[in-house]
Amino acid sequence: MSTRERLVESTRALLWERGYVGTSPKTIQQRAGAGQGSMYHHFTGKEDLAQAAIRRTADEMRAAVDAQLSGPGTAVERITAYLRRERDVLRGCPIGRLTQDPDVIAVPTLRAPVEETFSWLRERLAAVVREGLDRGELDAAVDPASTAAAIVAALQGGYVLARAAGTPDPFDQAVTGILALLGARTVH
Structure with missing residues (x-):
């Protein structure tokens, strides 16, 4: 791994663990083994490096989500696969956690990839819901945009509740709840 890559990867890990303020250039350099x-x-x-790290995290998240949502199955099955995938719930979402970092949100170049990722996620989920509507899998009253926003809100809220409780149970309940609501709108 090149020095540049080590710096980006170290920053990604530190942002997830400590946030922007808690991630000093010296700590990044030490973790990366770089001067x-x-x-x-x-x-x-630091800001330029953090932007590269956040963009990398966002790009990887988008690629993984897109692969899951592009898989086989009905719209609800693909959304279920995405929501039920294995994740480290108690660490939180590496992008979602950045929304709680006032220093990230205050800097437009750092906030932009976070905002873009959540917009993309809502749009991608809405497209899957639209596919379900077009195939007659979902009740015609289902609104793709609001359904996608509810899915993302339940997922991110589930992370917050799980971290506060110190157990993944609230996250699992949030996912189960949103899937039950979506399932109730499935055409049988």
């Missing part, structure tokens, strides 16, 4: 000169050779500073 200050190497860091500033590849990046203009």
Whole structure:
């Protein structure tokens, strides 16, 4: 792994663990095994490096979600596969956690990939719901945009509740609840 890659990967891990303020350039350099000169050779500073790390996390998340939502099955089966996939619930969502970081949200270049990822996720889920409507799998009264927003809200809220409780149970309940609501709108 190149020095640049080590810096980006170290920053990604530290942002997830500590947030932006808790991630110092010195800590990034130590974790990456890189010197200050190497860091500033590849990046203009902490913000530039954090932006690269957030974009990388967002791109990987999008690719993984798209692969799951593009798989076989009905719309509800694909959404279920996405919501039930294995994840480290108590660590939270690496993108969702950034929304709670005031220093990320206050800086447009850091906030942008977070905002873009959630917009993309809502749009991608809405497209799957639309496919379900077009195939006659879902009740015609189902609104793709609001359903997608509810799915994302339940997922992100589930992370928050699980972290607060110190157990993945609230997350599992949130997923089960949203799937039950979606299932109730399935045409049988």
